[in-house]
Amino acid sequence: MSIASDLLRGNTDTIILASLTEHDSYGYLINKEIMAKTEAQMELKDATLYTAFRRLEKDGLVSTYWGDEEVGARRRYYSITEKGREVYEQHKAEWRKAKEMIDSLLV
Amino acid sequence: MSIASDLLRGNTDTIILASLTEHDSYGYLINKEIMAKTEAQMELKDATLYTAFRRLEKDGLVSTYWGDEEVGARRRYYSITEKGREVYEQHKAEWRKAKEMIDSLLV
DNA sequence: AAAATATACCTTGACAGACGAGGTATATTG
DNA sequence: CAATATACCTCGTCTGTCAAGGTATATTTT
Numbered sequence: 001m002s003i004a005s006d007l008l009r010g011n012t013d014t015i016i017l018a019s020l021t022e023h024d025s026y027g028y029l030i031n032k033e034i035m036a037k038t039e040a041q042m043e044l045k046d047a048t049l050y051t052a053f054r055r056l057e058k059d060g061l062v063s064t065y066w067g068d069e070e071v072g073a074r075r076r077y078y079s080i081t082e083k084g085r086e087v088y089e090q091h092k093a094e095w096r097k098a099k100e101m102i103d104s105l106l107v
Numbered sequence: 108m109s110i111a112s113d114l115l116r117g118n119t120d121t122i123i124l125a126s127l128t129e130h131d132s133y134g135y136l137i138n139k140e141i142m143a144k145t146e147a148q149m150e151l152k153d154a155t156l157y158t159a160f161r162r163l164e165k166d167g168l169v170s171t172y173w174g175d176e177e178v179g180a181r182r183r184y185y186s187i188t189e190k191g192r193e194v195y196e197q198h199k200a201e202w203r204k205a206k207e208m209i210d211s212l213l214v
Numbered sequence: 215a216a217a218a219t220a221t222a223c224c225t226t227g228a229c230a231g232a233c234g235a236g237g238t239a240t241a242t243t244g
Numbered sequence: 245c246a247a248t249a250t251a252c253c254t255c256g257t258c259t260g261t262c263a264a265g266g267t268a269t270a271t272t273t274t
Contacts, residue, residue, distance in 0.1 A: 047232070
């Protein structure tokens, strides 16, 4: 992992929600997909990931259910809620704005 | 101030260094300039600013001296060091990369 | 003349998010 | 049968932000 976690902070929840807008998913897979998409340059540490899930659940942005795997390790799936989709769009807008402003300050 | 501080986190030092690459400056002025450039949408809280100065100084990225105002409140000026310029370029590169990766993850 | 505002600096303590380190359990591969 | 991959989880530490408090000088308003 090469990107300072302070640069990701504030985007963790947004990234997870982004992943869930595509399909229901579970922790381990979300992480794998992020690593695949960023060529392993970015990774959510699992402690970070599960902390984020608790937060998202508490805020009603995701709902959760256990998978019915008959074989292999059990999976806890997450699903984005309607509120989650709204918040996701807001976060994305905020991110775009923050990006522009930071860029305008860097010479 | 409308931008979540978690989105700025990790860029505070970079933003201060950016400001100092243009000219030596002092806390109050740096903050005013940031507010002016971002139309007051972004602001570094002064506690955050002074914490950052201590950190930058400790790491040898800035040096400091007292202004010689004969009138008005005293000013503590900061000057970016050679090392500071190098670190600034690195931070900027990291920021560009983080930006790209986050963008690639948001749908 | 007193009060308010602007300039300018600073410290302390609380809080939130990231994550290292530790743990559990199942399935596959060497 | 040991190692690795899959899959989940918690606890405690660390770091950066910032609210709240403080000091001091100069100007503007009442």
